[in-house]
Amino acid sequence: MIPVNRCLPACLAALTLLSAAPGASSATRAAQLDAPDLILYHGTIHTLDADDSTVQAIAVARGRIVARGTDREMLELATPTTRRIDLEGRAATPGLIDSHAHIADAGVGMLYHVSLSDAHTVGEVVARVRAGVAKLEPGQWLQGEGWDEGKLAEHRYVTAADLDAASPRNPVWLLHTTGHYGVANTLALREAHIEPASKDPPAGTIDRDAAGRPSGVLKESAMDAVVNLIPPPTPAQRRAGILASIELMHREGMTGVKDPDIDRATWDAYAELLRQGALAAHVCVLWHAGSTLESARSALAEIVQHPRPPASLGEGRLVSCGAKIYMDGSGGARTGWVYADWNRHFSEVDTGNRGYPAEDPQVYRAMVRLFHHAKVHVGTHAVGDRAIDWVVDSYAQALTEEPISGLRHSIIHANIPTDHALEVMATLQKRYDAGYPELQAPFMWWIGDTYAGNYGPERSPRLVPLRTMVSRGIRFSGGSDNFVTPLPARYGLWASLERETLQGTYGAHPFGTAEAVDVHAALRSYTRWAAPQLFLERQIGSLEVGKDADVAVWESDPYTIPGRDLKNLRCALTVFEGKVVYDAHASAGERR
Ligand SMILES: [Zn+2]
Numbered sequence: 109m110i111p112v113n114r115c116l117p118a119c120l121a122a123l124t125l126l127s128a129a130p131g132a133s134s135a136t137r138a139a140q141l142d143a144p145d146l147i148l149y150h151g152t153i154h155t156l157d158a159d160d161s162t163v164q165a166i167a168v169a170r171g172r173i174v175a176r177g178t179d180r181e182m183l184e185l186a187t188p189t190t191r192r193i194d195l196e197g198r199a200a201t202p203g204l205i206d207s208h209a210h211i212a213d214a215g216v217g218m219l220y221h222v223s224l225s226d227a228h229t230v231g232e233v234v235a236r237v238r239a240g241v242a243k244l245e246p247g248q249w250l251q252g253e254g255w256d257e258g259k260l261a262e263h264r265y266v267t268a269a270d271l272d273a274a275s276p277r278n279p280v281w282l283l284h285t286t287g288h289y290g291v292a293n294t295l296a297l298r299e300a301h302i303e304p305a306s307k308d309p310p311a312g313t314i315d316r317d318a319a320g321r322p323s324g325v326l327k328e329s330a331m332d333a334v335v336n337l338i339p340p341p342t343p344a345q346r347r348a349g350i351l352a353s354i355e356l357m358h359r360e361g362m363t364g365v366k367d368p369d370i371d372r373a374t375w376d377a378y379a380e381l382l383r384q385g386a387l388a389a390h391v392c393v394l395w396h397a398g399s400t401l402e403s404a405r406s407a408l409a410e411i412v413q414h415p416r417p418p419a420s421l422g423e424g425r426l427v428s429c430g431a432k433i434y435m436d437g438s439g440g441a442r443t444g445w446v447y448a449d450w451n452r453h454f455s456e457v458d459t460g461n462r463g464y465p466a467e468d469p470q471v472y473r474a475m476v477r478l479f480h481h482a483k484v485h486v487g488t489h490a491v492g493d494r495a496i497d498w499v500v501d502s503y504a505q506a507l508t509e510e511p512i513s514g515l516r517h518s519i520i521h522a523n524i525p526t527d528h529a530l531e532v533m534a535t536l537q538k539r540y541d542a543g544y545p546e547l548q549a550p551f552m553w554w555i556g557d558t559y560a561g562n563y564g565p566e567r568s569p570r571l572v573p574l575r576t577m578v579s580r581g582i583r584f585s586g587g588s589d590n591f592v593t594p595l596p597a598r599y600g601l602w603a604s605l606e607r608e609t610l611q612g613t614y615g616a617h618p619f620g621t622a623e624a625v626d627v628h629a630a631l632r633s634y635t636r637w638a639a640p641q642l643f644l645e646r647q648i649g650s651l652e653v654g655k656d657a658d659v660a661v662w663e664s665d666p667y668t669i670p671g672r673d674l675k676n677l678r679c680a681l682t683v684f685e686g687k688v689v690y691d692a693h694a695s696a697g698e699r700r
Contacts (some may be wrong), residue, residue, distance in 0.1 A: 142169035143187045146686050147656070149179045151195030151666055155651040156202050156635045162629060168657040171685035175653060190291070195687075198680055199665035201631060202651050203363025203658030204597040205390070205638035206529035207546045209521060210287075211357070211367050212374045213229070215349025216341045217253050217591055218356075220678055225254030225285060225594075230270055233282070234382045238274040246277040249338050253283040253290075253591060256440070258558030259611065265315065266291045269322025281334055285555060286592055288438030289315075289327040292334045300333040309333075311466050312397070313443065327441045329399075346377035353595065354389045357502065358690035360596040361660025361679040364390035365644050366546070366587070368487055368520065369432045371396055372410065382422045388684050389660070390424050392417075392642035394432035394487050397475060399467035404475040407431050411484055417643030419699045424647045424656070430485030432520075433475055434466040436495035439523055440555055442562050444492030446524075451564025454614045458562075463492050473502045480506040480515065485643075487518045487546065493567075496525045500532040500543060516641060517542040521589070524563065533567045534580050544641060545584040547572055547633070549603035552619050554593035556609030560618035569620040574604055578629050585641045586633035597634050598677040604630035605671035627666055659683040663692075 138149070149165035155176065165182035167175040175185060186192060186332045217223075227233045231254055240250050257265050259296035260608060271280050271293035279296035283399045304321045308314050312329030314322050315424075326334060341349070357365065367374070369391045381387040397407040414428035415421060437443025442450040450458040457467040465472070466489075490499040496519060503517045519533070522545035536543025549572055551559060560568050577584050586600045593599065605627060607619050639649025647656045661681035 111542070142174055144169050144182075144185050144190050145172060146181050146683075147186055147190055147192045148195055148200065148659060148661075148683070149182055149192060149694055151200050151661070153195075153629070153651060153659075154667060156632065157650045157652050166651060166657070166659070168686040171657055171687075173651060173653050173655055173657050176651065182441065193681070195661055198661050198663065200659050200661045201666065202362070202635045202649060203682065203684065204662050205364035205585075205642065205649065206357075206362060206587045206590070206595070206597055206634070207366045207585035207638045207641045208548065209365050209590040209595060211365055211391075211590060211595070212346060212350050212370065212377065214591035214595065215351070215353035216334045216345055217251075217349075219349055219352055220251075220341065220345060221251065222252035222282075223254055224252050224282060225256070225458055227255060228259065230264070230266055233260075233266050234270055234274045237271055237280060237282070237601050241278045241280075243274045244278055248278055249252055250275060250280045251338065251580035252280070253282070254281055254285050256285040256555060256558055258555060258561065258613065265323065265325045267317075268292060268294045268297060268322070271324070279337070281338060284440065286438045286440035288441045288443060290323055290331055290334075291324045292326060293324065295345065296334050296337075297324060299337055302326070302333055311464055313441075328437045328443050329542045340373065343377060345378070346374060350377055350381060351386065353590075354387075356595055356683045357389060357665050358684070359679060359692040361662065361682050362389075362595075362597055363658040363660070363684045364638070364644065364648055365390045366394070366429065368387075368394040370394065373426075373654045378426050379421065382426050387422065387425050388687075388689050390427070390642060390644055390648055390656075392427040392429040392644070394430055395428070396639045397433045397479070399434065399471070399665060400476055401471060401478065403674050404431070404433070404478050408478060408482055408484065410484070416483070417485065418646065419568065420644075421660065424644050427643055429643060430487060430515075431479050433472060433486060433488045434470060435488050435490040435499050436463055436466055437494050438560055439491050439551070440558050443557040444523070445495040445498075446492035447494050448566070450562055451567075454561050454562065454564055454618070457564075462494070465498070466494065469498055472498070473505070476502045476506050476517075477509075480512065480517070481510060483512055483515065485515050485517060487520050487597070489520045491521045491523045493524045493529070496522055496529045500529045500536070503536060503543055504532055507536065507542060511540060514541045516544055516643070518544045518546045518641060520546050522547055523572065524567050525573065530573075530576065530582060532582055533582050537581075537583060545577065545582065545643060546587060547584050548587050548589045548593065548600070549574070549607075549630075550588055550593040550599045552611055553599060553603045553608050556619070557611045557613040560609060560614045568618045569622065572607075574625045574629065575623045578625055583637050585638035586630070587638075592688055598674055600634065601627065601630045601666065601677070602671065602675035604633065605674065627671065630674075631666060657683055657686040
């Protein structure tokens with residue numbers, strides 16, 4: 109069941125009355141307010157409101173915050189049935205929001221695929237494939253994901269030749285951690301009809317060895333030939349995947365997420381979980397719009413069937429936010445669309461390779477126009493500087509032609525924006541409530557060694573320029589791009605401050621620290637700045653009266669611990685819409 113009867117207009121009216129009459133006795137207050145069913149007290153509760161204020165306690169009724177203040181003020185509101193939770197001085201924040209995480213796909217991967225994100229050598233990858241294949245019937249597909257040559261001792265791609273002996277009778281597909289390339293074994297290449305004579309498809313690359321034979325590595329659209337052969341997960345597997353990801357979110361104090369690039373099957377899985385009352389997070393989705401006008405039209409036909417934000421299903425639990433388009437590839441695969449040649453191993457130049465757009469740039473512009481005209485929010489994946497410029501200029505053009513405010517068109521990843529792009533973002537935000545970067549600080553860490561090697565010495569310091577954004581008044585939101593980097597938001601908070609790579613292949617700080625921000629900005633990017641990108645700013649993103657009681661309680665105070673310790677910030681308790689969904693102490697068998 110979906111709770112429909114929460115803080116009603118009457119309760120808000122009572123609060124208005126309360127603020128108009130500050131002298132009202134506590135007894136009157138209790139009568140006027142919905143009696144709280146939950147009070148969190150004796151805390152250091154960072155509300156992330158406009159004043160960044162901190163309170164001791166909050167009172168919650170029917171999933172929403174009905175009052176906040178001192179311990180005394182809140183405890184006076186308690187009735188005999190009110191549950192009181194003593195935070196024992198701990199810090200709390202709003203539940204954290206990830207503005208870009210593929211939690212449905214990542215959950216399926218976590219449960220059903222071979223995990224390669226912690227493999228240190230090509231041999232380890234091969235051994236895991238061998239072990240996985242041993243559990244399959246001949247002919248069944250083996251899927252794995254998370255490998256990254258930047259983390260492998262050999263510092264090279266995994267190839268078909270590596271995999272063939274381990275899996276002679278099962279086709280294998282191992283997706284790279286960026287999701288923009290992967291490796292197939294020879295059997296899979298054969299089933300996909302990829303041969304030495306095969307030409308690169310538009311906006312795709314078949315990687316080749318010195319003799320010109322396919323190496324097994326397929327980039328961007330070249331992956332489709334293999335991926336389209338793999339049987340999709342079942343509806344039950346999709347639902348289980350989503351639940352596994354949400355459970356992980358709760359363990360990390362996270363209660364909201366934007367899942368970009370979904371299709372009908374994933375929507376159905378979310379909607380079914382909502383019907384079952386099992387969707388314990390605020391999820392906003394972007395529909396995959398493909399790379400042609402026809403695919404964009406069919407995405408639009410799907411989008412118009414669902415409530416339009418800020419309307420949603422389940423009171424903000426499931427929001428059909430808009431459409432996702434790709435402008436270019438990846439900084440990992442050196443397929444992002446850039447102005448100057450990509451680098452290799454930091455100082456080398458990948459001569460002649462400036463990446464490529466994911467579709468004809470004019471087609472992209474027409475797709476943006478189509479959605480904008482239909483008043484649909486667009487999120488565009490843009491990694492390279494040239495791609496980002498094209499995207500912000502396309503938004504500006506659409507908005508000038510048709511000045512519709514509040515669609516919040518976004519630039520997903522926005523790795524190395526030019527000065528021009530930053531200027532346009534600032535203007536679009538001010539004028540049209542659009543042009544928001546949805547960034548991933550953890551790229552600098554988890555794939556930072558591969559990234560530094562490819563972006564090279566000139567571009568690296570410009571990567572994820574958070575401080576410049578803050579100084580120019582550009583609002584940005586944080587995220588993991590999970591499965592690309594691990595889901596816990598603490599890594600993003602930490603990376604926003606520390607900008608450190610995982611391995612230090614090109615030094616610990618190839619991106620420099622000039623663009624680091626403080627914890628206040630970092631935390632805002634996972635709370636009050638992220639909420640509007642889910643069209644849920646009236647419900648989530650700060651702890652204020654009338655908003656959902658989504659609260660994360662931490663074992664240490666993010667505002668006072670050294671920045672480097674944010675990486676290991678431990679969650680003590682997570683509350684979603686007034687219900688405890690994670691309690692570290694209960695899990696450990698100890699009850700506060
Ligand atoms: Zn993504």
